[in-house]
Amino acid sequence: MLHSKTFNKKTRGGRIQKLVREVYLRDDIYCGALFCKSCEDKSKARLTATASTILILDTNVVLNQIDLLENPAVEDVVLLSVVLQEVKNKNSAVYGRIRNLIDSPARRFVVFSNEFHRDTYVQTMAGESPNDRNDRAIRVAARWYQSHLGEAVKVLLITNDRENKRKATEEGVSAETIESYVKSLGQPALLDLLVQPASEDVIMEEVEDMRPSKRKVVYPEHKPMSEITSGLTKGIYHQGKLRVNRYNPFEAYVGSESIGDEIVIYGRGNMNRAFDGDVVAVELLPQDQWHEEKSLSIVDEEDEEEDVHLVPGSSDDAPRTSIPVSSSTFDTNPVSSRPSGRVVGIIKRNWHSYCGSLEPMPMPAGSGGLAYALFVSKDRRIPKIRIQTRQLDNLLDKRIIVAVDSWDRQSRHPSGHYVRSIGQIGDRDTETELVLIENDIDARPFSAQVLACLPPLPWSVSSKDLNESNRVDLRHLCVFSVDPPGCKDIDDALHCTMLPTGNFEVGVHIADVTNFVHPGTPLDDEATQRGTSVYLVERRIDMLPKPLTEDICSLRADVERLAFSVIWEMTPEAEIISTKYTKSVIKSRAALSYVEAQARMDDSRLVDPVTKDLRNMNALAKIMRQRRIQRGALTLASAEVKFQIDTETHDPLDIGMYQIREANQMVEEFMLAANVSVAEKILKEFPECSLLRRHPTPTKEMLGPLLRTAAAVGLNLDVTSSKALADSLDCAVGDDPYFNKLIRIMATRCMTQAVYFCSGELSPPEFLHYGLAAPLYTHFTSPIRRYADVIVHRLLAASIGIYKLPTIFRDRPQLTSIADNLNYRHRNAQMASRGSVELHTLIYFRNRPTDTEARIVKMRSNGFIVFVPKFGIEGPVYLTMRGDKGGGEWFVDEQQQKIRKMDGSVSYSILQAVKIHLEVLEPKPNRPKLQLTLL
Amino acid sequence: MEFVNPEGLRLDGRRPMEMRQLRAQIGAVAKADGSAVFEMGNTKVIAAVYGPREVQNRSQQINDQALVRCEYSMANFSTGDRRRKPKGDRRSTEISLVIRQTMEECILTNLMPRSQIDIYVQVLQADGGTRSACINAATLALADAGIPMRDLVTSCSAGFLNSTPLLDLNYVEDSAGGPDVTVGILPKVDKVTLLQMDAKLPIDTFENVMQLAVEGCKAIANYIREVLLENTKQLEYRRGL
Numbered sequence A: 001m002l003h004s005k006t007f008n009k010k011t012r013g014g015r016i017q018k019l020v021r022e023v024y025l026r027d028d029i030y031c032g033a034l035f036c037k038s039c040e041d042k043s044k045a046r047l048t049a050t051a052s053t054i055l056i057l058d059t060n061v062v063l064n065q066i067d068l069l070e071n072p073a074v075e076d077v078v079l080l081s082v083v084l085q086e087v088k089n090k091n092s093a094v095y096g097r098i099r100n101l102i103d104s105p106a107r108r109f110v111v112f113s114n115e116f117h118r119d120t121y122v123q124t125m126a127g128e129s130p131n132d133r134n135d136r137a138i139r140v141a142a143r144w145y146q147s148h149l150g151e152a153v154k155v156l157l158i159t160n161d162r163e164n165k166r167k168a169t170e171e172g173v174s175a176e177t178i179e180s181y182v183k184s185l186g187q188p189a190l191l192d193l194l195v196q197p198a199s200e201d202v203i204m205e206e207v208e209d210m211r212p213s214k215r216k217v218v219y220p221e222h223k224p225m226s227e228i229t230s231g232l233t234k235g236i237y238h239q240g241k242l243r244v245n246r247y248n249p250f251e252a253y254v255g256s257e258s259i260g261d262e263i264v265i266y267g268r269g270n271m272n273r274a275f276d277g278d279v280v281a282v283e284l285l286p287q288d289q290w291h292e293e294k295s296l297s298i299v300d301e302e303d304e305e306e307d308v309h310l311v312p313g314s315s316d317d318a319p320r321t322s323i324p325v326s327s328s329t330f331d332t333n334p335v336s337s338r339p340s341g342r343v344v345g346i347i348k349r350n351w352h353s354y355c356g357s358l359e360p361m362p363m364p365a366g367s368g369g370l371a372y373a374l375f376v377s378k379d380r381r382i383p384k385i386r387i388q389t390r391q392l393d394n395l396l397d398k399r400i401i402v403a404v405d406s407w408d409r410q411s412r413h414p415s416g417h418y419v420r421s422i423g424q425i426g427d428r429d430t431e432t433e434l435v436l437i438e439n440d441i442d443a444r445p446f447s448a449q450v451l452a453c454l455p456p457l458p459w460s461v462s463s464k465d466l467n468e469s470n471r472v473d474l475r476h477l478c479v480f481s482v483d484p485p486g487c488k489d490i491d492d493a494l495h496c497t498m499l500p501t502g503n504f505e506v507g508v509h510i511a512d513v514t515n516f517v518h519p520g521t522p523l524d525d526e527a528t529q530r531g532t533s534v535y536l537v538e539r540r541i542d543m544l545p546k547p548l549t550e551d552i553c554s555l556r557a558d559v560e561r562l563a564f565s566v567i568w569e570m571t572p573e574a575e576i577i578s579t580k581y582t583k584s585v586i587k588s589r590a591a592l593s594y595v596e597a598q599a600r601m602d603d604s605r606l607v608d609p610v611t612k613d614l615r616n617m618n619a620l621a622k623i624m625r626q627r628r629i630q631r632g633a634l635t636l637a638s639a640e641v642k643f644q645i646d647t648e649t650h651d652p653l654d655i656g657m658y659q660i661r662e663a664n665q666m667v668e669e670f671m672l673a674a675n676v677s678v679a680e681k682i683l684k685e686f687p688e689c690s691l692l693r694r695h696p697t698p699t700k701e702m703l704g705p706l707l708r709t710a711a712a713v714g715l716n717l718d719v720t721s722s723k724a725l726a727d728s729l730d731c732a733v734g735d736d737p738y739f740n741k742l743i744r745i746m747a748t749r750c751m752t753q754a755v756y757f758c759s760g761e762l763s764p765p766e767f768l769h770y771g772l773a774a775p776l777y778t779h780f781t782s783p784i785r786r787y788a789d790v791i792v793h794r795l796l797a798a799s800i801g802i803y804k805l806p807t808i809f810r811d812r813p814q815l816t817s818i819a820d821n822l823n824y825r826h827r828n829a830q831m832a833s834r835g836s837v838e839l840h841t842l843i844y845f846r847n848r849p850t851d852t853e854a855r856i857v858k859m860r861s862n863g864f865i866v867f868v869p870k871f872g873i874e875g876p877v878y879l880t881m882r883g884d885k886g887g888g889e890w891f892v893d894e895q896q897q898k899i900r901k902m903d904g905s906v907s908y909s910i911l912q913a914v915k916i917h918l919e920v921l922e923p924k925p926n927r928p929k930l931q932l933t934l935l
Numbered sequence B: 001m002e003f004v005n006p007e008g009l010r011l012d013g014r015r016p017m018e019m020r021q022l023r024a025q026i027g028a029v030a031k032a033d034g035s036a037v038f039e040m041g042n043t044k045v046i047a048a049v050y051g052p053r054e055v056q057n058r059s060q061q062i063n064d065q066a067l068v069r070c071e072y073s074m075a076n077f078s079t080g081d082r083r084r085k086p087k088g089d090r091r092s093t094e095i096s097l098v099i100r101q102t103m104e105e106c107i108l109t110n111l112m113p114r115s116q117i118d119i120y121v122q123v124l125q126a127d128g129g130t131r132s133a134c135i136n137a138a139t140l141a142l143a144d145a146g147i148p149m150r151d152l153v154t155s156c157s158a159g160f161l162n163s164t165p166l167l168d169l170n171y172v173e174d175s176a177g178g179p180d181v182t183v184g185i186l187p188k189v190d191k192v193t194l195l196q197m198d199a200k201l202p203i204d205t206f207e208n209v210m211q212l213a214v215e216g217c218k219a220i221a222n223y224i225r226e227v228l229l230e231n232t233k234q235l236e237y238r239r240g241l
């Protein structure tokens, strides 16, 4: 029999359309207390026998005080299903965090499904609002707990809702506000974690400028939701996600579908308390105000100059180019064509917690340790946040995490609360952790469940592996790998044999990760979440546990390893005659570094098999590369730098451009070819659910800055297709030997990044990878460090019929959400790498003021932005004193991209080489900064 | 959408392997030779059986067995949204056919040559699983009409949502667009007479889902047997036996 319980059945009605839903009320829902005598099932019980108080939280307490709940000082908490449901509907991030607490074996949080329990189910009464009904349900559940557990324990309802608290007390349920509960715990530091109530109902005395007489309205009111909705339907308002310019926080953009264009929002006043990522309603400004520039609308005089940063690798990290700033007296065309607007309401907040530090300030006297401080986020897009703390002296030199609580019209800054501190400012470990947190990277050690999925160690290829019918023994082949020096996670290896016919058999062998990572296991789930390994300057955060990453999967030299191979037969002209895909066993003959491989190829005395194969491969690769370029693949340049790190102190010893050798290009060429072959194969077999990678064609607008620069130096770029662009980039040669590379770097930063997607979501023309000029592309060659490749391995295995396709591939929404997560993780990993490089650049220059050559890449009204090729960084150089914004002394020539002194004595033009001085200064305590000055 | 929460409860409070509440009433249409109302949760179906009787249209008469006809319809008020559905639309025709074939499989038609059996089923209230409810109601009505049957045929559906096999989907779960397997069995001989699925499922998952539906059918068969037994007892009392 499937169920033997008797259920009471009740129905609940809807509004306009009468919906009848059944609710099965149960008697098998348990209270979760280990000491309970009446509940038999203790499998989910967590509330300890020693607990003297059991907390029942209302929805708003969970929504607002999640930082406090995450602190181990709060335990023995019951979460009612009615509360969880409301939290889930209102804020999925908080819901995720509370679920983590419930799942954590270290914490004592239990769920009570009050909505399905026979004794706690509550029916809506006539005239009762859903809110009131839910509050009543919470009180009923609290009362049930008290009577169920008896007088030995105190059941305490935590609610900040005055009405709910009053009713609870009336009904005989103990209730307290979160503030008074935390106070009763006797740990003052916990009070810092409390969310500050919005200022309308501030209970604690306020100091500073919060005195009522001093309070004035800073921001316009947000329109009520009903007005926004009707405004949106009438087309007066436009809805979109606010994106703040990473390099100029006073400028933001709202991509609006209703007007099909981006609306620019200048200044904090027009942004009207919206944060980056918020979904907002925007009203367009009258067209004659469209020229408004950033300087006009800055609410506070924050010192907002650009920092020195790494050269962007794509348009996603590049500063947004707004209308170029020009000195207004000479402005002939003051009205911009780009619509600008102001925020009238916030539809969905994107508030979360931010990393940064407190603004230096003196200790306030006589405030009983309580102080207000301004928090400055590392993320420049976030405004300063006002927090209240009782441990100011302790926090001033720390990196801390702060969460935002509210932002009312009277305060210039949003208010928030302290969450936790990370460590000393400037300390490398602290700053590295900051980079990780900022980019949402999970660097925790792998859990025991994940590690339990590993094969027993030491692992070696067994006879079972060899006898597997789908696995081909390729140990006799002369396979080798070529990677960066010191590479431990070797994903790929190659072989190249000359056939009697004169053709070549070329194989790309990829670590057989899916032989060890099975779908649905904790190991697989963890890897899905992490999405990619993260490479920092001095550290690597693995996607898979170390034994897999560095040993079992890694295709190291002289050991037998399992691989997934793509094997082509190629003519000497590198035409592919046939392609074979198979699981295999290989034994690598050599694990070479790029330098070693290059040296072997170049040393004509060497005639050993590996070297001969290398030369053959290189010859093939060159032809393939040439053909690819002819098809229109772009050879873009990046300004990657490489650090030499002291093994003892982990401090950077040297820094320099990453040198790309022929050997790199050779390996890259075969990896590209393997990825393309695999993409074709899986798409043919699974047109609906293949994971591919596409690179969108850049729009004319995105290429604007490139074209403007090119025009200024008299270069005519054809951007009609990737082929045309590639050709005109090839023609871009001047007297300056570095010119071509510079133009390529500038082209690179105009493009967006390639992204993963599920083939069923788009139509074939959209599959295009613009940069590679490939109609189809995917990632197959790095399964140790990228999860996308793991998915593709499974698809390939299924397409050659050796494994079944896991069920997840049938679930397209889920597959799409996996692809989205991979894009997110991928991007974050890149941002983290950049952050780590920036950090090490700062550490490197701390004691090494340097003079070097730089190139001007962008004009500003009071200076220009330079690119320092040697160190891969760019930053502002000021021609005038700070604070003096142009001052009329300098004049920017838009057309020519030149900045000229008014008296005509000096001028600088774009791409011009200048000598600069690099030095780390500390204008404010704890704020070291890399400064560039003109020599 | 979350159809099974982390506590293992479905939207209506059931666990994944639990069926909705069953209710049955025999003899709802006095004029018919046999009739029954069958409820699975909020899905409510009435079935009426006429026959065996003379074949109305002589050309359809079969010499060695009975002619089974079935007419399925949905009451206009059954879904709540006052939509008038034309009779004989494609869905109704298909379901009529499915019910007819399933019932024909269990009726001992060879015992009643040259006769006709009419089965009318109407959905009074729809909340998912109407197909199964129709078959169960028809079985009861046939039994009530005293028509000789090989076995009671019972039906139940199961689906697969949030990677969990779910028994007896209600309307909300059914509308999620996941796979939905409807199974009909002859419980005594343990034979599957109906199997319908309108989605793709990997074979091993499919086996689990189908097994669950079969278990559901068996549970319904037990329930129907109890109902029939109870009904027979009632009849005995009334006859004063």
Ligand SMILES: [Zn+2]
Pocket (backbone or CB within 6 Å): A030, A031, A032, A033, A036, A037, A038, A039, A148
């Ligand atoms: Zn209990």
